[in-house]
Amino acid sequence: MLSKSLIAAALFAAAPAFAATYTFQQGAGGYDGTMDVTLYSSDPDASSGYEQEVSIDASDNGSPNHVLLRFDNLFGSAANQIKTGETVVSATLTLQITSAGSGIRFYDMLSDWNSASATWNTMGDGIQTDGLEAAMLPFLTVGADSGDANIESGTLVLDFTDALRRMQDGGVPGYGWALLPFMPNGTNGVDFYSAEGFMVSDRPLLTVEVAPVPEPETYALLLAGLGLIGLRARRRG
Ligand SMILES: [Ca+2]
Ligand SMILES: [Ca+2]
Structure with a gap:
């Protein structure tokens, strides 16, 4: 007899056969959906969506900077979009840190914004x-509430699996994330290349690995196949 665990293993093995990895980075492969902006409390009407870097800081010219970051058009039926019926296995956000600093606290944004107008x-x-x-x-924090260089310059890779799953299942409206400084001591600003970074490869990169949710027919075929194997095994026995 085939054990339940063997059937479960077979079903598990069947799913990743069609796994896919999608990458989203402004200007790469035609992707155009990244927006980011720094909000300067020290310069509260400054429109900075075009800047090549963003900066999270508890004290820039004496007062905080907030950063907003989003990736639009992640879900759909085009080639490099997460399809209906695909489930997020893992997701990472990769940032190129240009200035080491205190830290970043990541929050889901619940209200809409646009980098062209947000100040x-x-x-x-x-x-x-x-x-x-x-x-x-926050759903994720990196660094700490101190003025030390807790986040080093260079490549920073963050686990965004749950953040992507919340977007896919509608738990959040898909307005991206607020990147806030640790208060009050996160006074060592963290800067990274924005969606307008000169080099495409330095811009924020979202990497999403998906696996299909098997259709009921797939399960039925698989179970039928297993049933035949079981039948043969019994005839031999
Ligand atoms: Ca920008
Ligand atoms: Ca507000």
Whole structure:
């Protein structure tokens, strides 16, 4: 007899056969959906969506900078889009840090914004983690609430698996993330190349590995196949 665990193993083995990896990076492979912007409390009407770097800082010219980052058009039926029926196995966000610094706290954004118009003032005194503008709690923190260089310069790879799953299942509206400094001591700004970074390869990179959710017919075929194997095994026996 085939054990349940063997059937489970067979089903598990069947799924990754069609696994795929999607990458999203502004200007690469035709992707054009990344937006990012720094909101400067020290220069609250400054429109900075075009800048080649963004900066998260508890004290830039004496007061905080907030950063917004999003990747649009991740889901759909085009070649490099996550399809309906595909499940996110893993996702990473890769940033090229240009200035080592204190740290970053990542929050889901719950209200809409656009990098062409977002400033400290248009967003209403920067970003509030009030459960309306942004989530109340960070889903990821890197670094610490100190003025040390807790995040080194160079490549930073972050696990965004759950962040992508929330987007896919509609748990968040898909407005990206607020990147906020540790307060009050995260005074060593963290900078990284933006979607306007000169080199495409330096821009924020989202990598998403997916596997298909097998259709009911797939299960039926697989179980039928296993049934035949089981039948032969019994006849031999
Ligand atoms: Ca930008
Ligand atoms: Ca606000």
